[in-house]
Amino acid sequence: xxxxxxxxxxxxxxxxxxxxxxxxxxxxxxxxxxxxxxxxxxxxxxxxxxxxxxxxxxxxxxxxxxxxxxxxxxxxxxxxxxxxxxxxxxxxxxxxxxxxxxxxxxxxxxxxxxxxxxxxxxxxxxxxxxxxxxxxxxxxxxxxxx
Amino acid sequence: xxxxxxxxxxxxxxxxxxxxxxxxxxxxxxxxxxxxxxxxxxxxxxxxxxxxxxxxxxxxxxxxxxxxxxxxxxxxxxxxxxxxxxxxxxxxxxxxxxxxxxxxxxxxxxxxxxxxxxxxxxxxxxxxxxxxxxxxxxxxxxxxxxxxxxxxxxxxxxxxxxxxxxxxxxxxxx
Numbered sequence: 001x002x003x004x005x006x007x008x009x010x011x012x013x014x015x016x017x018x019x020x021x022x023x024x025x026x027x028x029x030x031x032x033x034x035x036x037x038x039x040x041x042x043x044x045x046x047x048x049x050x051x052x053x054x055x056x057x058x059x060x061x062x063x064x065x066x067x068x069x070x071x072x073x074x075x076x077x078x079x080x081x082x083x084x085x086x087x088x089x090x091x092x093x094x095x096x097x098x099x100x101x102x103x104x105x106x107x108x109x110x111x112x113x114x115x116x117x118x119x120x121x122x123x124x125x126x127x128x129x130x131x132x133x134x135x136x137x138x139x140x141x142x143x144x145x146x
Numbered sequence: 147x148x149x150x151x152x153x154x155x156x157x158x159x160x161x162x163x164x165x166x167x168x169x170x171x172x173x174x175x176x177x178x179x180x181x182x183x184x185x186x187x188x189x190x191x192x193x194x195x196x197x198x199x200x201x202x203x204x205x206x207x208x209x210x211x212x213x214x215x216x217x218x219x220x221x222x223x224x225x226x227x228x229x230x231x232x233x234x235x236x237x238x239x240x241x242x243x244x245x246x247x248x249x250x251x252x253x254x255x256x257x258x259x260x261x262x263x264x265x266x267x268x269x270x271x272x273x274x275x276x277x278x279x280x281x282x283x284x285x286x287x288x289x290x291x292x293x294x295x296x297x298x299x300x301x302x303x304x305x306x307x308x309x310x311x312x313x314x315x316x317x318x319x320x
Contacts, residue, residue, distance in 0.1 A: 002291055006320075020175040050218055050290040090153070092160035100160065106169060131151055133159070143151060 003057055006048045007064035014040060022108060087136040094132035107134055118142060191319050192216050200312040205229050207302045207310040216319045217290040225282040229274040233304045236271040238282065239263060241299040247292030251285040293320045
């Protein structure tokens with residue numbers, strides 16, 4: 001029984017950690033950001049299954065995490081207010097070529113990182129951006145000026 | 147005409163109205179995680195050892211072991227007995243909580259005899275001359291499913307005559 005509780009706790013705790021860590025860590029591929037994502041996976045496995053090498057243990061842990069995922073996505077789908085808490089909300093970073101410094105700093109982003117993301121979207125200057133929005137997934141969407 | 151992207155509400159997503167407290171909540175929660183790490187550094191969740199000692203005219207009995215451990219961890223309890231007078235048959239009697247839910251990997255040096263005494267573990271150490279010192283090591287691993295707090299009792303006897311006793315607490319974190 002305890003492996004189910006451990007898996008459920010691990011899911012909830014990692015979800016909590018990723019929410020408080022901020023969105024930039026979710027989609028960023030910077031080396032230091034990757035450390036958290038990679039190392040967490042290994043640490044979580046030890047806490048969940050410990051010395052259980054059985055197929056039963058695998059079924060219980062993986063099944064519990066899958067069920068938690070389904071439950072969270074259902075709650076997200078069903079209740080808008082909960083969705084705001086679980087997923088967060090988008091933030092506008094650039095409006096009409098003007099970087100909204102307060103919003104950018106709030107998400108611990110730099111202008112350099114914004115420019116990098118713009119280049120990845122085939123935009124060579126932030127001044128050509130009509131809207132840039134940091135989405136709840138951690139990705140930045142760019143809408144160029146017409 | 148508002149030309150913002152669909153789903154974007156400027157007051158909420160650009161001007162952040164009603165969201166001013168969000169960063170503070172996030173900082174508070176990060177602080178909570180940091181607090182747990184700080185408590186761990188201070189040894190609150192194991193496994194820094196501490197010593198409990200009792201002194202009687204007949205002997206000194208002390209135990210050095212962690213007061214907090216976590217599931218799966220290896221740790222050691224070191225019993226030190228100093229005889230102030232001759233103990234013809236020193237016996238260390240441990241209540242069941244010293245063993246229940248824990249794996250005892252080894253006891254060194256091996257006792258002369260081991261027995262159950264009303265559910266307690268009696269480790270017969272043999273003869274100790276006055277002034278002699280006996281150190282006994284118990285090496286453990288915490289069974290992953292064992293959690294909670296428990297009271298550990300240890301009693302030093304000469305034959306079946308109590309000589310010294312001590313009590314300590316062990317907290318096992320999941």
